[in-house]
Each structure stands twice: as structure tokens, then as C-alpha cells.
Amino acid sequence: MNKVAAKQKIILFTCNWHAFSSLEAAGKNNLVYSPALVPIRISCLGRITSGIILKAFEGGAAGVCLIGCPEGECRYQNGNQEAREVFEESRTLLRLLGYNENLLQYHLVSAGDGESFQENIDQLVKNIQDNRKTR
Amino acid sequence: MNTFAEIVQSNQAWLCLDCGKCSSVCPITLHLVDGYTSPRLLVEGAVNSGEDRVLEDPLLWSCLTCQRCTEICPSGVQFSEFIHDARQLAWEKGQSGDCTHSGTIQSWMRMMTDPALEQNRLDWIDDDLRIAPESEVIYFPGCLPYYDTVFGDLDVEGTEIARAAVKILNHLGIEPMVLENERCCGHDSYWQGDMDTFRKLAELNLEAISQTGAKRLVTTCPECAYTLKSTYPEQVGSLGLEVLHITELLAEDDNLQKLFPTNSPELYPVTYQDPCRLGRFMGIYQQPRDLIQNLGYQLVEMDHYAHTSTCCGTSCWTTCGQLNKKVQSERLMEARSTGAEKLITSCVKCQIHYKCAQRDPISGSEIQIDIQDLTTLIAEKI
Ligand code: SF4
Ligand code: SF4
Numbered sequence: 001m002n003k004v005a006a007k008q009k010i011i012l013f014t015c016n017w018h019a020f021s022s023l024e025a026a027g028k029n030n031l032v033y034s035p036a037l038v039p040i041r042i043s044c045l046g047r048i049t050s051g052i053i054l055k056a057f058e059g060g061a062a063g064v065c066l067i068g069c070p071e072g073e074c075r076y077q078n079g080n081q082e083a084r085e086v087f088e089e090s091r092t093l094l095r096l097l098g099y100n101e102n103l104l105q106y107h108l109v110s111a112g113d114g115e116s117f118q119e120n121i122d123q124l125v126k127n128i129q130d131n132r133k134t135r
Numbered sequence: 136m137n138t139f140a141e142i143v144q145s146n147q148a149w150l151c152l153d154c155g156k157c158s159s160v161c162p163i164t165l166h167l168v169d170g171y172t173s174p175r176l177l178v179e180g181a182v183n184s185g186e187d188r189v190l191e192d193p194l195l196w197s198c199l200t201c202q203r204c205t206e207i208c209p210s211g212v213q214f215s216e217f218i219h220d221a222r223q224l225a226w227e228k229g230q231s232g233d234c235t236h237s238g239t240i241q242s243w244m245r246m247m248t249d250p251a252l253e254q255n256r257l258d259w260i261d262d263d264l265r266i267a268p269e270s271e272v273i274y275f276p277g278c279l280p281y282y283d284t285v286f287g288d289l290d291v292e293g294t295e296i297a298r299a300a301v302k303i304l305n306h307l308g309i310e311p312m313v314l315e316n317e318r319c320c321g322h323d324s325y326w327q328g329d330m331d332t333f334r335k336l337a338e339l340n341l342e343a344i345s346q347t348g349a350k351r352l353v354t355t356c357p358e359c360a361y362t363l364k365s366t367y368p369e370q371v372g373s374l375g376l377e378v379l380h381i382t383e384l385l386a387e388d389d390n391l392q393k394l395f396p397t398n399s400p401e402l403y404p405v406t407y408q409d410p411c412r413l414g415r416f417m418g419i420y421q422q423p424r425d426l427i428q429n430l431g432y433q434l435v436e437m438d439h440y441a442h443t444s445t446c447c448g449t450s451c452w453t454t455c456g457q458l459n460k461k462v463q464s465e466r467l468m469e470a471r472s473t474g475a476e477k478l479i480t481s482c483v484k485c486q487i488h489y490k491c492a493q494r495d496p497i498s499g500s501e502i503q504i505d506i507q508d509l510t511t512l513i514a515e516k517i
Contacts, residue, residue: 097246
């Protein structure tokens with residue numbers, strides 16, 4: 001088993017719908033994605049708060065990714081819009097705290113599309129890892 | 136300290152057992168929605184029933200540490216300190232009150248304990264403000280840059296207060312230092328019982344501030360002022376300089392002269408909220424009133440003012456709910472009933488809590504009154 005040191009972990013918050021089904025599809029199709037990712041499924045990405053995001057960084061996470069349903073397709077109408085606001089607020093807080101704001105990433109994915117999930121998530125992980133040096 | 140009974144002993148809170156006088160003024164006793172509690176009952180529980188009873192008492196978590204009780208206590212019991220010690224013990228046992236705002240604020244406090252942190256907290260300083268790399272005066276804005284982000288949707292004056300403070304200091308001929316790596320003062324960690332975070336923050340601030348060689352430190356937050364002035368010397372060490380809330384500095388005779396060289400025209404009636412830390416904790420009642428009157432406003436006091444002022448209803452970003460909203464709504468109604476057109480605050484947290492309460496759609500217009508910080512009001516006049 002590939003053990004990832006706590007310091008390198010990237011926390012992936014996924015909603016229960018489009019985002020999680022694309023993650024599952026990637027798994028079913030044996031598509032490989034970064035072992036640094038630690039997925040945490042929440043009912044809706046609108047459930048995320050800046051407190052939860054900061055808590056991940058406080059605990060030593062290398063980065064945080066938020067993935068949810070495409071615009072207009074949130075199961076609960078506007079969860080992804082709320083998540084977008086939390087994302088912006090959290091980036092500002094990270095910047096104030098002297099963290100590189102790119103350590104927090106946000107992306108919307110379509111249901112069941114494992115390949116696009118793999119591609120996008122690879123890019124998010126790369127964005128985070130490229131920005132790690134600064135903090 | 137290992138037991139709540141020992142904390143009763145060390146704070147002489149056993150005097151409460153025969154008393155109960157402050158139950159008549161405690162805002163939590165007055166407004167608690169489910170059940171009943173009071174300072175006396177909490178102490179009785181600690182003595183007679185032990186740990187579980189204390190941990191279940193809503194007063195342990197919702198006490199505002201407002202010192203309204205201390206103000207009228209015939210026996211000199213520092214009940215807020217009893218609460219602090221009890222929360223510290225609870226914290227050590229892994230228990231604490233519910234964090235508000237999803238714990239964001241507690242997280243940034245703990246993140247600031249990292250000695251290697253290099254914050255970007257000075258973006259609020261506009262080009263027309265003059266600050267100096269070395270100065271006899273430090274301006275300590277506290278968490279204002281962070282509040283801008285979290286409370287922007289409430290139209291809270293966050294860094295507007297900081298800009299106003301530097302503008303006024305410049306007007307008085309002072310170019311203050313503003314520290315790049317100032318940490319949260321730790322007030323809220325202390326009153327939440329999280330002494331580990333408090334000490335780490337305090338030690339970092341102590342080191343950063345004491346090496347500046349400044350003689351005075353000015354804050355616009357009464358909680359920063361009280362913590363730096365009184366809690367630091369008790370817990371980690373003295374900063375070796377004079378700590379002032381901005382109203383103290385501005386109400387000094389020569390500064391009043393410079394700010395208000397001529398009589399101001401007579402303005403509309405306003406009322407003023409005494410923050411607990413500035414008022415009951417530091418005894419600063421007159422200076423903000425002098426400034427308000429010099430601005431030309433007609434000050435009309437609420438029923439509860441100065442020593443008897445009511446707390447803004449939430450403390451240390453912990454436990455906020457229906458009870459707290461009741462304390463805030465009543466206070467806003469009290470402010471309106473004076474006939475004042477504006478409620479003047481001198482603590483950003485009072486402003487945050489009242490502006491948040493005003494969002495309550497049920498109370499509607501009954502609690503609407505314009506709210507502004509005294510520092511920004513003064514800055515507008517110069
Ligand atoms: S704090 Fe003072 S007034 Fe309140 S119950 Fe105790 S002794 Fe009485
Ligand atoms: S400090 Fe304030 S809220 Fe706490 S017991 Fe005393 S009066 Fe009540």
C-alpha cells in the first residue's frame with residue numbers, strides 16, 4: 001500500500017451526486033489518480049464551509065480540492081454556487097494567512113465521466129503540487 | 136486545578152451559595168430559552184453535584200464574561216474568572232462550547248501560532264496613509280483584515296476602522312508602526328479556555344512587540360486592549376509599553392484640542408454602546424462620551440449604560456443562538472427607544488453582532504438603527 005505522509009495529503013471534498021459518481025466511474029474503470037488524494041464525500045458541496053477548509057490546512061494538508069455538480073445541475077439547486085462563495089472566501093483567508101491560495105482548488109464535473117474526472121483531478125493535483133514550494 | 140470544586144474554592148465562588156444577587160442582572164439568566172440557570176446555581180452544581188452537572192449547565196458555555204455580575208456583587212466574586220477557569224478545566228477534559236462560524240475563526244487563531252507564518256495582512260493600508268518602519272507608537276489592528284472577509288456581507292466596518300485610526304493618528308502628527316506579523320491577541324482563546332493557543336499567540340506577539348522599542352500601543356478593539364494590557368502581564372509577561380484603546384488616546388487634552396479646534400455644529404441625537412472590555416473591565420466610560428460630544432452629537436443614553444451597560448450578546452465566537460439573538464434584539468430596541476438616530480460602537484465585535492441580529496426578518500424594523508464605529512465617525516470629520 002502506498003502510504004502518503006500526512007503532510008502530502010490532499011483532501012478532496014466531493015458532493016454525493018455528479019462529482020462522486022465520476023470518482024466512482026474512475027475507480028470502476030481502473031483509472032489511476034494521485035495517491036495523495038483523500039476523498040471525503042459530503043451530501044452537497046454547499047455543505048462546505050471555510051472552517052472545514054481551514055481545518056484541513058491546520059491539520060497539515062498539502063492542499064484541498066472541492067468538486068461538485070456542473071452549473072445549473074446541483075441536486076439542491078444552488079449548493080455549487082454557495083460552495084463557490086466559500087471557495088473565494090477561503091482563498092482570501094489563505095492569502096491573508098500567507099498561504100498560496102492555489103493550494104485550494106475548485107472544479108465542477110459531470111456525472112459518470114471517469115476519464116474527465118481523472119484528467120481534471122490530475123490537473124488540480126498538479127496545480128497544488130506546483131504551488132507547494134511557497135508554502 | 137483538577138476539579139470544579141477546587142475552582143469554586145480558588146475564586147471564592149462559595150460566597151455565591153448564599154447569594155444569587157446577580158441572577159437579577161445576568162443576561163443569560165434573563166433570556167435562557169430552555170430551563171433556568173444562574174451564577175449561583177452553577178456554583179451550587181459544582182459544589183454539590185460535581186463534574187457532569189457543571190458541564191451540562193448552559194451558563195458554563197454561554198456566559199458572556201460580561202462582568203455585569205461582578206459589577207453588583209457584594210462579595211467581590213470575579214465570576215467571569217471563575218468561568219474562565221472552569222472552561223480551561225473543561226477544555227483540558229476535551230470539552231468546549233460550540234464554535235460559531237464553522238470554527239473558521241478558531242482555526243485561523245491556531246494557524247497563527249505557527250512561528251514561521253508570514254501573513255499578508257497589510258493590504259488595507261492605502262497610499263494616503265502614513266506609517267513608519269520605526270515609531271514610538273504601534274497601531275495594532277487585530278483581526279480586522281480577517282473580519283472584512285468573513286463579515287463582508289454584513290457591511291461591517293472592518294479595515295475601514297483601521298484606515299480611520301491611521302488617518303486620525305496622522306492628523307495628530309503620529310506615523311505609527313503597523314506590524315507585518317502581528318498575531319491574533321488571543322482574547323477569544325483565553326476566554327474559551329484554550330490556554331495552549333492563547334499562550335503561543337501571546338508569546339509571539341510579546342516577542343514581536345517588545346523588540347520594536349515603541350512606547351505606546353494603540354488598538355481600536357477593546358478586547359485586544361484589555362488582553363495586551365492586563366491578561367499578558369498575568370499570563371506571559373508585560374509588553375513593556377503603554378497599551379491604550381484609541382478613545383483613551385484621542386480624549387487626551389492636547390489631542391482633543393487638535394481634533395476639535397473649534398466647536399462642532401450641533402448634530403442629531405446618538406446613543407453609545409459601552410463594550411464590556413472597555414467599560415467594566417478597563418473603566419473607560421468618559422473618554423468615548425467626551426469624543427462623541429466634541430463631535431457635536433447630542434448623546435442620549437440607553438436605560439442600561441456605562442457600568443450597567445448590556446453586553447452585545449455573544450462572546451469569544453462560541454455558542455450563538457436564539458438566546459444571544461434575544462439579548463441583541465432587546466438591546467437594539469433599547470437603543471431605538473432613546474430616539475437616537477445612530478448607535479455608536481467602539482468595538483468591532485459589538486458591530487458585527489448587532490448587524491448580524493438586524494438581519495433577522497421577524498424583528499424587522501423594530502431593531503433597525505444605523506450603527507457606526509466611533510473611530511470612523513471621527514475620521515469623517517477631519
Ligand atoms: S457572583 Fe456575587 S452577586 Fe453573583 S451570586 Fe456570586 S456572590 Fe452573589
Ligand atoms: S459574566 Fe455576564 S453572562 Fe456571565 S454570569 Fe456574569 S452577568 Fe451572566
